[in-house]
Amino acid sequence: MSAYTAAAWQESWDRQQEGYLPDREQRFAAMLDAVEAVSAGGAPRVLDLAGGTGTISLRTLARFPEATTTVLDQDPVLLSLARSSLGGDSRAAVVSADLKSPRWAEALPHTEFDAVLTATALHWLPGERVAALYAEIASLLRPGGIFVNADHMPDDALPGLTKLLTARADAERTARQATGAALDWASWWARVAGDEELAPLLPERERLYPDSTHTEWNPPASWHVRALRDGGFAEAGILWRGGTDAAVIGMR
Numbered sequence: 001m002s003a004y005t006a007a008a009w010q011e012s013w014d015r016q017q018e019g020y021l022p023d024r025e026q027r028f029a030a031m032l033d034a035v036e037a038v039s040a041g042g043a044p045r046v047l048d049l050a051g052g053t054g055t056i057s058l059r060t061l062a063r064f065p066e067a068t069t070t071v072l073d074q075d076p077v078l079l080s081l082a083r084s085s086l087g088g089d090s091r092a093a094v095v096s097a098d099l100k101s102p103r104w105a106e107a108l109p110h111t112e113f114d115a116v117l118t119a120t121a122l123h124w125l126p127g128e129r130v131a132a133l134y135a136e137i138a139s140l141l142r143p144g145g146i147f148v149n150a151d152h153m154p155d156d157a158l159p160g161l162t163k164l165l166t167a168r169a170d171a172e173r174t175a176r177q178a179t180g181a182a183l184d185w186a187s188w189w190a191r192v193a194g195d196e197e198l199a200p201l202l203p204e205r206e207r208l209y210p211d212s213t214h215t216e217w218n219p220p221a222s223w224h225v226r227a228l229r230d231g232g233f234a235e236a237g238i239l240w241r242g243g244t245d246a247a248v249i250g251m252r
Contacts, residue, residue, distance in 0.1 A: 001197055006084035009198075012188065013053050013081070017120070019173055019182030023242040027119060027150040028056065030240035030247055032063050035115045038146055038251070042066055044114040047140065050099060050121030054082035057092055060117075067091065070109060074098050074208060076201040077192055100129060105140060112142050119150040119247075123216040127223075134231035134250070141252040148239060149224065150247035156220035165243045224248040 001009075018024050035044050043066035048057040051071035060069050070093045071082045079096055086092040097107035099122075116137050122130055137147050154162040177184045183191070192198045221238055225248055228236035233250030240247040 001080070001084040003084075005197075006081060009081050010053055010055075010058070010085055012183070012191070014055070016183045016185070016188040017055075019176055019184065021120065021245070022169075022172070023245070024119075026242060027240055027245070027247050028059050031056070031117050031119075031148045031150065032060065034146055034148060034239055034249060035060070035064070035117070038144055039064070039114055043068075045110060045112070046070070047072065047108070047113045047116040049116050049118040049137070051082065051118070052078040052121070054086050054092070054094070056117050056119065057082070057086060061089065061091055069093070070095060070113075072097050072104070072107065076204045076208070077198055080198060080201055099125065099133060102132065102136065105136060108140075111140065112145075113140055114142060114145050116140065116145075116147045118148070121151070122149060123151050123218050125217070127217060127219065130217075130224075131227045131231065134227050134233075138232040138250065138252055143252055145252045147228070147233070147250045147252075148247050150240065150245065152216070152218040152244060153221035153224060153246040153248065154218070154244045155241075155246075156222055162244050169243065221246045221248055 035046065042064060044064060046060050046067060046069045048054065048069055048071045051057060051073050052075065054071045057069040057071050060067050068091050071086065072095050073079050073082070074096055079094060082094045086094060093109050095107045097104040125133065141147060176182045193202060225236045225238070228248060228250035233252060235251040237249060238246050239249040
């Protein structure tokens with residue numbers, strides 16, 4: 001895939017995701033602010049967990065030219081886009097692994113990281129697996145290293161406001177998708193099916209994800225903070241909040 005095509009697919013992915021997450025870049029900026037705060041040398045080693053197309057890695061390398069990153073995912077289509085965008089960069093590695101398996105970390109090129117970052121991805125896993133994963137992530141961080149997970153994490157103290165904010169976001173997203181301002185999830189994948197390089201990867205993706213009716217699991221941020229503490233993090237709390245979304249952080 002040419003660099004121009006890879007860049008266009010990255011932009012397409014960004015616009016599709018922003019249709020669901022208008023403040024997507026704000027959460028990334030908050031993540032990288034935290035990375036900068038704990039990386040005095042300016043050369044952090046970052047794990048882009050469930051990193052898809054390499055969104056977080058691309059932003060990490062742009063902000064920290066001396067950084068190194070590893071994108072870990074399982075989706076063959078998204079990994080292909082990550083490799084096309086990052087494959088020629090000696091600072092980046094792209095690996096495939098299944099986070100449902102406790103042996104996922106065996107695919108990593110390093111055994112210790114300064115930061116593990118993930119966004120809008122772990123909600124596909126059941127709660128007991130997320131809790132176990134947090135402990136596994138803690139074991140990969142150097143002392144003082146951080147893990148940040150940004151996702152839909154409502155404030156359980158604001159149930160009424162959460163419903164109102166969710167309805168507003170749904171209405172805004174519906175309007176943007178209806179006018180063509182952003183593709184919805186199904187429409188984006190329909191474009192993939194029409195691409196001669198990416199379409200052949202779809203059968204493998206369908207084998208890995210045979211259940212198209214799976215639902216998200218989105219507990220409140222307080223659940224994640226407790227799970228981080230139980231998983232061995234010395235500190236845990238909320239780094240960023242935007243409406244019903246939040247980024248929780250744990251420090252090793």
